[in-house]
Amino acid sequence: MRLVIARCSVDYDGRLTAHLPLATRLLLVKADGSVLVHSDGGSYKPLNWMSPPCTLEVGEPAEADVVAGVTQLWTVRHAKTEDRLVVRIHEVLHDSAHELGVDPGLVKDGVEAHLQQLLAEQITTLGDGYSLVRREYMTAIGPVDILCRDGAGASIAVEIKRRGEIDGVEQLTRYLELMNRDPHLAPVTGIFAAQEIKPQARTLAQDRGIRCVTLDYAALRGHDDVESRLF
């Protein structure tokens, strides 16, 4: 990994055209040749970048650039597309290289898959007498998160989201439409379950006869802990 602090201007041309005027920035060159241009603020997203696979070529600036004060010209080309990042460096304030080695990678926990697992284990959260049929119930257009039955034996498809928005309701609607064409399964009703449901998503869901359930992740995890201790 190479770290360069430099006064530079940057131009990107590819899926869009973008320009960064002359200013002091961090240029981060990774081992795979990818380049990130960071300012001293904003979020984790760089101002500009080139994703791997790509190659960095350091060349001499053109006459006009030299007159304007450019001392180095970096051209980063993507290997598979026409995407190109051009960095015109006026002054290098810092330049260091470091050997990092391969990263062992990230271990995650607590996302949608976990919510689904917890809800499947505590399916009566959705209502008394509810029973799990199966998780990831496969249909022709993809897996339904949870298929279960209510106390009366009626089929219910559950779509789980961390944040419930309109596209999640659309997704569940497509599943319900398909499943209700299957005479062995129909009638199937829907439950839209999420830690947080946006008002417009709730309105759309209710308009389509889909019940909305707000999930309490802490409570679900809490019950899970208690049960774990029992065994």
Next chain:
Amino acid sequence: MRLVIARCSVDYDGRLTAHLPLATRLLLVKADGSVLVHSDGGSYKPLNWMSPPCTLEVGEPAEADVVAGVTQLWTVRHAKTEDRLVVRIHEVLHDSAHELGVDPGLVKDGVEAHLQQLLAEQITTLGDGYSLVRREYMTAIGPVDILCRDGAGASIAVEIKRRGEIDGVEQLTRYLELMNRDPHLAPVTGIFAAQEIKPQARTLAQDRGIRCVTLDYAALRGHDDVESRLF
């Protein structure tokens, strides 16, 4: 901006729980206190991070950590949520600070807004006799990209995407459903216009009687140039 290369382990706890085992990484501390943890590969996204507003506190490691070889303990807390990033530093290989100043910011061009503008100016691209009613035609559930009329005076709603996928068809379908309830407007048909339309999106659109049009950005821009030169 502070750049630290260190052997460290990292734990994030907030919207999810994540852990990075001990390895050598770049720790980037921005002027606003935000922290990025980068490896020497992957994309522009850090392995872990904390977005502003947040505060970085450097403290002494606990006894157990000291025994394990931890020399510094960084705790980054988000100002508004319970999100927390903990960095356990075993060895610092590089540490430097740099004054960057405020970045003048990015200038962009060539995205959906531009496609919409070009298509509105050249609405007959969609068919002979077509005329523009207006861009960003407002409905109760949001703006329709373009509303126009065909040669016979029938209303047509156009949804524009750079890449046409299923959710874009769903979006247009919602608009059409709503607009067709308005007796002043109905009947309204739909056109799904994009530089590239995915097969499944095309199938869904045609299934719903929505016409698909592939946009040639270069051609639209080319005509635009020609017209510009005429005036």
Next chain:
DNA sequence: TACTAAATGTCGTGG
């Protein structure tokens, strides 16, 4: 390889 859904998404815009 192609396609879809998730994301600690982030970012801008309009109400």
Next chain:
DNA sequence: CCACGACGTTTAGTA
């Protein structure tokens, strides 16, 4: 400030 859609989305998982 909230809600929504775009994004050079990126990324992960699956058929």
